[in-house]
Amino acid sequence: MVLNIAMLVVFIALLVGLSWLLGTYMARLFSGERVFLSPLLQPVERGIYRLTGVNEAEEMRWTTYTIAMLLFNVGGLLLTYAILRLQQVLPFNPQHLGPVEPRLAFNTAVSFTTNTNWQAYYPETTMSYFSQMVGLAVHNFTSAATGIAIAIALVRGFARRTTREIGNFWVDLVRATLYVLLPICLVGTLVLVSRGVPQNLDAYVPTTTLAGATQWLPMGPMASQEIIKELGTNGGGFLNANSAHPFENPTPLTNLIEMLAILVIAGALAVTFGKMVGNIRQGWAIFAAMAILLVVGIAVTTIAEQSGNPLLSHAGASQATTVDGSPAPGGNMEGKETRFGIAASTLWAVITTATSCGAVNSMHDSYTPLGGLIPLANIGLGEVIFGGVGSGLYGILICAVIAIFIAGLMVGRTPEYLGKKIEQYDVKMAMLALLVIPLTILGFSGAAAVSGDALASRFNPAAHGLTEILYAFTSATGNNGSAFAGINANVPFYLIGQGFAMLIGRFLFIVPVLALAGNLAAKKRATETAGTFPTTGGLWVGLLIGVIVIVGALTYFPAYTLGPVIEQFQMHAGETFSLGG
Template structure:
């Protein structure tokens, strides 16, 4: 019983306590106040072929799109030509073009959706040079966009938002690289493989000869968690004992997937010189997280009616790794779907209907409950602007945010971003239900099949990467459709955020008066949470009712 209270409280504290200090450090990194790797930074900028001149939002966006497009093309070619490249001791062939497209889009957009099993499909070269590289730069891209927005809010009468190349290099060099190095060493210490040796043969207890998969796993696992990427070196992610061998690694991987997203909220406070505003947003995120975790824990600690007669253990143990159980698995599920991180230590398909629905809702909200590195805070800032705008209209005043007037242009971009998740889930996902092989793809004709579909496209459009088991992710149409949903979910937010940053940076700051809507305190926190739930969630209420809610009611009636 003590685990049900101590573990969740400990997890929240471990995520929140380092956030102010780390957020301050990230602020100093982006503003050039921390330069202990200055020679390496300068050399990297020279290799990039760019200077340090600041860019307006359009130039910033063009640089970002060009860099991500080049990264996609390179990764696509690596995956297609894998069989001809070095560091492939198992002689694995290249991927089909559909699967290579899906995987390249997945890692370029920080989604890490896996329609393949890592140890059976990808060489060491593909994992290290292709995937691990994208884990760094995709997280760096998200952080760069967030900081560009912060600068747009704080600067006035200028078009300059910083330099994308410099922001990307600084975050990767000063934040991600040292943290990933330390974490990788800790994982190796705990028994996670980090080797270029070929797979080792061994004899199982039944006497059959099998191969033990190895590889440079620790380095990829470290950055996949820190960068809120997800995507396991092995097919079953952190449920695999080589990815997650001990209780220490379980806590380390679970906490680090939210560490940087929480810290970047505190970085916002440093930029706007209003730490109370940053704390208010962090409190709103934490309350949404606790609300979802409470429901998930309550559901997963109930016995599965279909299996209750087989075990004396409390809770739903189906699909759970026996080392972790329902409590730690529930914490991981809520944490990984709150961030844009697809790693799992249990099978989400085996969660109770409402327990699995918590993960869906976290993603359907746009992954703003902490969210991904950078993506979480700039996604939440869209809801902040919407909250301030609506409250300003209700009291009959021109809406202002931290001294900047919110005009029609900014709000058009905000509204456009709010259409991303409905388009990615309801439209692109809905097309799958019209396909002749729809029942084969979702693997179930009842409400649970619809739940699988909702989860898959929420995961794609939300750049999460986790999935319910049984969904035919490697189907040719799904590779393309989910790839399109991932692109929409990534750049459908980035472009509006940069456009809003450009608009705000040109505006003149006004003194904040007593009549302006306060952006800290309980009232702001409450209204922000309500806005997130109403605007972000109402679009999906009907489909949730037909999926997980209907499945729950069916289960309560005794039908399995």
């Protein structure tokens, strides 16, 4: 326990330090100032603008910004679909894998374009190295860069006054890719390879085990994909077991690096936000609200998993941390790796769902009901607890607009956030974005719960089966991509249904955000008075957390009651279930 707390303290300290460094760097970068990489990268950047015909100095209104963003994403989606369908004739396919089936190719192309990385396939036996690198990993960069661009555009909405312009999408996109994502990935790849993550283009290797069996070892360019999959909060595994696989995540050290990579851009963007609106304390207030929610989630999940499953103890499996004087991880180890034990698994599970990453280093489907509820709820809350790269910041700023609106209602004043009056149009756009998510999650889950085909996909019985369905659509809509992975999502209902849930969750959220950005940028900046509600300090952080939790709880509590909550009681009552029994 003391060890777990010490680990968490060190982890958060590392996160704060790295966020501050990267956040300051990004604030300069996206304000058009020179950064230390400029001498090296500016010629490349200029070259890209010349090749593509971008005018670096051009500013866009929110409508043009939105159109540019949508065109780019549609283009990438179509290209990936084509690559997946044609991989049998493309290079880097030593396993001679055939074309990806059309519905699966649609689902996968949408999944990677929307930063979801839900995987309805077994990568080892489905994707060629070309598809992994050019079809999928490219979106790990572009969807992350798109998220950063949108977040920066919204921040400009708050920071600027009386203008209709919120930046240039192409410039934001190129800078995010070239100056932020690629440099970190270059270093990260080599560190991961040095610890054992493979990076080659060889065919799978047959081995003869000590017991005399044949065991095939998967190969491929894993490290370069592993680092961007975490850094861009994408989460799509090169291998089916994702970051639980020793090839993707061989040691506790790589585990630490990968967890920091998942959070660092989201944490840094809070700092960037503070810097760009001219008051760093505004940024740290947002950071604090996110960090508090994260720590609470980590505590609940870790305690639930370390306490374990009474049914396992009853079956003779010890869940104590020492057995006959020798150390053991203890707790519920089904679906977890020995090198991570409980604490490094639950920490990851909370981080990967608080953000929109969705990479896993343990199998959430085998968590205790309470331990699995936190990841589910993290995504349901809209992934605003640090959240996805970019999407986390614009998500929580939407919550901030609602929180300040509620505060305004309570004191009977027109609410202001960062000097901008929050008026009817702003609240409408914020609510539109906020309502899209639960409506999609609960709508699709409801349909699945009464559809025979969808029900047949459950892997686990009873309440746990409902949680699998809820998790699937929560993950898709929230663009998370983690799963209660027992569910068979490679059937038409889920391939198509989740495809649309992912598109809605991504783009029907982004468009109101950009509309809000455009509207905010046009406003004057009101001067602060004694009557202005302060948006720094403990009261504001508490209010923001309250709004996030209360809105989330009111939305999902009935559904969660029928899934994880009821199963927690059943587990403690010693009940077990069989499918069809």
